[in-house]
Amino acid sequence: MKKFITLTTLLSICYFFGNAQVKKGTILLGGQISFNDVKVSSPGNQVEQKNKNSNFIVSIGKAFKENTVWGAELLYGSGSLASPNNNYMAKSRSYGGGIYFRKYKTIAKDLYFFADVSAGYNFGKTTMQDNLANNNLISRSHNGAIALMPGISYQIFKSLHIEVTIPNVAALQYSHSTNPSQISAATQKSFSFSSNLSSSSLSLLGVGFRCFL
Numbered sequence: 001m002k003k004f005i006t007l008t009t010l011l012s013i014c015y016f017f018g019n020a021q022v023k024k025g026t027i028l029l030g031g032q033i034s035f036n037d038v039k040v041s042s043p044g045n046q047v048e049q050k051n052k053n054s055n056f057i058v059s060i061g062k063a064f065k066e067n068t069v070w071g072a073e074l075l076y077g078s079g080s081l082a083s084p085n086n087n088y089m090a091k092s093r094s095y096g097g098g099i100y101f102r103k104y105k106t107i108a109k110d111l112y113f114f115a116d117v118s119a120g121y122n123f124g125k126t127t128m129q130d131n132l133a134n135n136n137l138i139s140r141s142h143n144g145a146i147a148l149m150p151g152i153s154y155q156i157f158k159s160l161h162i163e164v165t166i167p168n169v170a171a172l173q174y175s176h177s178t179n180p181s182q183i184s185a186a187t188q189k190s191f192s193f194s195s196n197l198s199s200s201s202l203s204l205l206g207v208g209f210r211c212f213l
Helices: 002-017
Strands: 027-040 049-065 068-082 088-108 111-130 135-157 160-165 170-180 185-194 205-212
Touching (some): 111 160
Antiparallel strands (some): 027 049, 049 068, 068 088, 088 111, 160 205
């Protein structure tokens, strides 16, 4: 994983020396899948929880000038968190959309670097099941974010590129959530900054494609 970070950093430097490869008027259609599957343990607690997350993005964009793309995207995400004995389980779903701005640069033959800045909104719902207490709780959230995503694009056919990305390498987020309890419902609002460059979260990588029309 460290090699991937190093390669992405070098390509970021090369970004300023590349040649344009997306012609004005080009339409980009594509999608992306990002996922992680990790085990989480609290300090002093030997019990590990299984945490799985996946995100799907469908996008369309247009090059309004060489090497510069503006577009829109739809998002769907799912996740789960479970204790080893399944006494506690949480399942989440999220839906959203947004806009993005992308710059491309040529690194080598058929190999490109790009930087993607997006602004989006999503609605999430989490169902928490406590089998010991025989109780189900539902949490709802509304989230907005501005995020930076670098990536590498490889042209396998004339009009088809395969991409590998690091989603949310830097993200500014706003969240408004309602977390119910057996007694009352608590509403929380927060602003936060996060990065996917930490060693614990870099397991979340994205794989996608783009059709150039």
